Structures are given as C-alpha cells and as structure tokens.
Amino acid sequence: MGRAPCCDKNGLKKGPWTPEEDLKLIDYIKKHGHGSWRTLPKNAGLDRCGKSCRLRWTNYLRPDIKRGRFSFEEEETIIQLHSVLGNKWSAIAARLSGRTDNEIKNYWNTHIRKRLLRMGIDPITHSPRIDLLDLSSLLNSSLYNTSQLNVSTLLGIQSGVNPELLRLATTLLSSQCQNQNQNQNPEFSSFPQNLQENQLYNPKFEDLQTEVQEHPVCTTSTRPCDTFLYETKIMKTNVEQYQSNPTFNLCCQSLQSTMWQDNVVPEELRGKFIPTTDQSSLIDSLFDVPSVLSTPSSSPTPLNSFSTYINSSTTEDEKDSFCSNIFKFEIPDALDTNDFLY
DNA sequence: AATGTGTTCAACCGCAGACTT
DNA sequence: AAAGTCTGCGGTTGAACACAT
Incomplete structure (x- = not known):
C-alpha cells in the first residue's frame, strides 16, 4: 500500500499568509531546509498543508526571487520563449533567473497577452489574427x-x-x-x-x-x-x-x-x-x-x-x-x- | 464621497507523472 | 502489480487595489 495521506485538509488554514506565518516558514527552512513538504508544516508549527507552504516559499519567500517590474529585455525573452515553448511557464522561468513561473504566467496574462491582442497578434500561435x-x-x-x-x-x-x-x-x-x-x-x-x-x-x-x-x-x-x-x-x-x-x-x-x-x-x-x-x-x-x-x-x-x-x-x-x-x-x-x- | 468597473497577482484547485509501500 | 502519496505544473479564482464616473 501507499503512504499515509499528505495532510488532513480539515481544519488547515487557507488564504493569504500572515507575516508571522512567513517568519515561521523562513526560519524553519533556513535551519533545516524544506526537506519533505509533507512534514514541514507540522515541524515548523504551521497550520497549513505542505502544498501551501511549498507554493508560498517558491513563489514568494525564496531569497533569490527578483521582484519589481519586468524589464524590456525580460519581456522580449518571455515572448521569444513562449513562441517556442508555449505555456510551459516553468521552462520559461528556468531561463529567467529570479522569476517564478507563477509571476511569468501572471505577467503574460495581464500584460503581454493583452498587448499582443491589441496588436492583432494571436498570443497562442504568435500569428497575425x-x-x-x-x-x-x-x-x-x-x-x-x-x-x-x-x-x-x-x-x-x-x-x-x-x-x-x-x-x-x-x-x-x-x-x-x-x-x-x-x-x-x-x-x-x-x-x-x-x-x-x-x-x-x-x-x-x-x-x-x-x-x-x-x-x-x-x-x-x-x-x-x-x-x-x-x-x-x-x-x-x-x-x-x-x-x-x-x-x-x-x-x-x-x-x-x-x-x-x-x-x-x-x-x-x-x-x-x-x-x-x-x-x-x-x-x-x-x-x-x-x-x-x-x-x-x-x-x-x-x-x-x-x-x-x-x-x-x-x-x-x-x-x-x-x-x-x-x-x-x-x-x-x-x-x-x-x-x-x- | 460614493459607487461602479477594470486590473493585478497571490493563492488555490485539479491533474499527471514520479515515486513509495 | 497495484494502490496510494508526493511533487510540480498550468489554469483559474477572488480579494485588494486603482481608476473613472
């Protein structure tokens, strides 16, 4: 048989993270590494599921994350990579240091996609519409x-x-x-x-x-x-x-x-x-x-x-x-x- | 100032493949 | 081999914010 369930979803907190939760997660990972995401919340004293912790860490708390507006070069790189890779956000993120797949995906959907549409370019095929x-x-x-x-x-x-x-x-x-x-x-x-x-x-x-x-x-x-x-x-x-x-x-x-x-x-x-x-x-x-x-x-x-x-x-x-x-x-x-x- | 509308983005959801037992 | 979990990924949501009327 398989392992025990990842976590009991009942009663676990959802929604936005508080600064206190962030501190707990950062402190724990600094000391122990994230190890198994499944056991991390319990060990770190967090009332969250491992999945939520992993997401918070990889998309927001990781120290090597670059924040702020995307530069023109980054934007151009995203468009070029997207024309080859499609919606492979993680693959695109791997080629843009400091940017997460979630951030790139959001930026694509809220900025680049709309701009391409305004220009009459199909954002999926990169062809003129x-x-x-x-x-x-x-x-x-x-x-x-x-x-x-x-x-x-x-x-x-x-x-x-x-x-x-x-x-x-x-x-x-x-x-x-x-x-x-x-x-x-x-x-x-x-x-x-x-x-x-x-x-x-x-x-x-x-x-x-x-x-x-x-x-x-x-x-x-x-x-x-x-x-x-x-x-x-x-x-x-x-x-x-x-x-x-x-x-x-x-x-x-x-x-x-x-x-x-x-x-x-x-x-x-x-x-x-x-x-x-x-x-x-x-x-x-x-x-x-x-x-x-x-x-x-x-x-x-x-x-x-x-x-x-x-x-x-x-x-x-x-x-x-x-x-x-x-x-x-x-x-x-x-x-x-x-x-x-x- | 109040309300409506649009935008942004952190976080969640569900799926698929890898992995474990 | 089968059943179940873990992990990572892409799609989607909705609260917060910005701007317009």
Missing part, C-alpha cells in the same frame, strides 16, 4: 478590383484564419464581382491556386519545416508550434515567387496604395519611411516582424521597414501605440466578429 481584418475594406480595395484576389491566399495565410470567415469572404467575392473580372487576366486567374499549391509542396520550405520540427512542440496549441517567424518566412517566400509576375507587381502597387489611402500606416509615420514601388521592399514591409514579437534585438533590420521605426522607439508606449495602429482592424458594423473568434 487575420480573422479580425476589415473584410469589407479589403474586399472593396483597389487590390481586389485589380485582381479579384483572395486576400488570404495572396498572403499565403491559412492557419489562424477562421474557415467560416474565409468562406464568407469567398462568398462575398464571388457574388459581388462574379462578372467583373472573370476574363480580365487569364494568367492571373490561376495565381491564387498556384500560390496555395506552392505553399504546400514547395521544396524550399523543407529546411524551414525541419527547423521548426526540431523545436520543442507547443502542447497547448491546437496545431504544431510553427512560430510566427516561420510563418512569416513562408509567406514571404510564397510572395517572392510571384515577383516576376507582372500582374503581381500591379497587385503590390495597388496594395501599397491601399495601405496608404486606408490609413493602415499612421499619418505621423508616413514620413519615416519612403513609399516605394519596389516589390521586395513592400514585401519586406508587409512581412517584417516588430522586434517585440520574435526577432532578437541583435538581428539585422531592413531599412525600409516597420521595425526600423519600432526599434528606434524610445518608450514601450510608443511601440505599443505604433503596433496598435499597424494592426488596427476596423470591424464592420454589420459583422458580428464574436461569431468568428476562436
């Missing part, structure tokens, strides 16, 4: 008028997009402009499908796939932990494939003009980087990831990119503000987006 895009403006944009292009297919994004929303978008596309562009450009009409096939089978991605598969797997995610960087690489590679396509060039110019016209880029920032008709620069801009997300601060940054501005920001608020604008999606009144959110 395309399901929050303003479909109506996208569908009516000059991009659409030029190419009758399925937006999600253009971006090479499928994961993270609610299928219902995509279906709705597709329905809208086909019903609104069924006759408009059908014969406009036969070459381009096969473009989306080709792009999709490329994403699935392109041998160029094999090394990236391997790269990701070598990482630990995100157990809390509903799909393998393909990080934001990985997806960004794929998207970028996908689009680069079509740079030689003249119709795609048109499309890029159209998209860029739409971004400017529709206030995707905040007014005050338009002077910070120069509008360009060069597709590669545009693509870099579209797929560049702000450093606060996943890019190590030491990584090289394209000059003509959003992150150039972000990295030169002086305060966290500025970054947040800028990123919020970049990812600010207006939800059409007629569309109840709650129905589409995971």
